[in-house]
Amino acid sequence: MSISEKDVAHIARLARLFVTPQEVKRYQEQLGKILDSMEELKSLDTSKVRPTAHVLGLADVFRADEPRRSVDPETLLAAAPEREGPYFKVRKVLE
């Protein structure tokens, strides 16, 4: 199966990536090739196989609720492109 230019543009939007028309063409070809090679997985019957999400089989992890020092908020805020007081500033979502 191959992937269309429209699919590529849609995925780029979902991934929040600006792509040029040339990039769309290039990714269409490259992703198409990669996805085609993955078709081989379909030859395996996995109907009775459970998925592996994580190899350690982790459950929820808890720790004692003890106060400890964390990173100074000023250090973190200093890296922000825009801030207002003690907050990260985010551009308007709704017009």
Added chain:
Amino acid sequence: MSAPNDITRWSAAQIAARVAGREVRAEEVARAHLERISGLDKEVGAFITVLEESSLAQAREVDRRIAAGEAAGRLSGVPVAIKDNMLMEGTETTCGSRILKGYRAPYDATVVGRLKAAGAVIIGKTNLDEFAMGSSTENSSFFPTRNPWALDRVPGGSSGGSAAAVAAGMAALSLGSDTGGSIRQPAALCGIVGLKPTYGLVSRYGLVAFASSLDQIGPFARTTEDAALALSVLAGHDPLDSTSAEVEPRDYLRELEGRKDLKGLRVGVPKEYFIEGMEPDAERSVREGLKTLEELGARTCEVSLPHTRFAVSTYYLIAPAEASSNLARFDGVRYGSSEARQDREANLLSVYERTRGEGFGPEVKRRIMLGTYALSSGYYDAYYGKAQRVRTLIRQDFDEAFQSVDILASPTSPSAAFRLGEKSGDPMQMYLSDIFTIPCNLAGNAGISIPCGLTSAGLPVGLQLLAPTFEEGRLFQVSRVFERARPFPVLDAR
């Protein structure tokens, strides 16, 4: 430039012992390595940041403590290089990406804290494929790293800078991260030891996440002893990493000499790891390595890991899917480069899209798109869900094999170091260079690459040894016996 008593050829264990014994000062050791970096790294390109000031300050502090009679740490004065996807407080951490250029880490990764506490001196931050995505270190946004054995060739990747730094004597030890082979493959291509510990054995707090169900931090070293020493310092449970395994700490260094030969060791040789298209010279070297194991008393037998051929496809669905989610945090709002700095009027969507479109390089974008596609509505079951099920089959292959053998032995990579540009045009070609290292990440077990010889062109070849989970001690013991019988090739210092 290099005499046998050149400090930059000393092993980490030798440095630590001599610094602790006050035969040499940590500051001298740091200066020798900094000098070597300034003489050599213009050509190799192993380092993104050289930490001249802070490493000398750390070294002087180690000297002061030892002079004051305080207990010496296990890595006293050992210069260590850190892959630039791990945080060290106050220093730039770029992940080899434009999107993090100028970002200063607000805290130490747990591994960096453990190294410092053991008296190590952090000498610099090393180059990598952007966000650890690649197998040649050509995907760095800044510059490629070159293989110190042959400057027209790649060092492997993604931890190519860390591998090159140790191979060339610019650091005694270094840290890499291994998601699909990013420690073992560059170790093989640079002729050194590279360990991918069991998933969960080493804390990942402060490692910039790529694929969370696969990523693991591990050491590069020039000797087995140094790798065992490094892991003894690095391993252990960390309450700050919820995926960190709760296992008893072990002293791998003390266990190291537990074997004088390999009598009784059952070595499985997976037939699927000797493929058509493997470089004949590299295969010959690996076969000779297997023969050495036999001569040392091991019994080798052919085993089958029947789902191996599906591992690359499985990995290139799972890793990009997790990456697409992990890398969503680079949105130009809290840190890193941002369109918001350039355009005062842009709306939020445009800030996201332009920050990421300009900040990420082509391979990272390709993987984010592949992962987004694999997770998107209508395709999730066919791609991501399917890959997770095949991952179970690949794990079961290992579980079954380890019923009848103690370790598995194989090539680390299908070829020795390739030339810059040789594979960078074709993503699938590049992906296939991880074909022998990927299954171990999917299964979560322990793996090491050790040098087993040189090709006729004089390029190093790696032998990969795989063990069940938490059996790093077994890998070190086998590696140590092998190394005594066939000393690892030493790169002639230039």
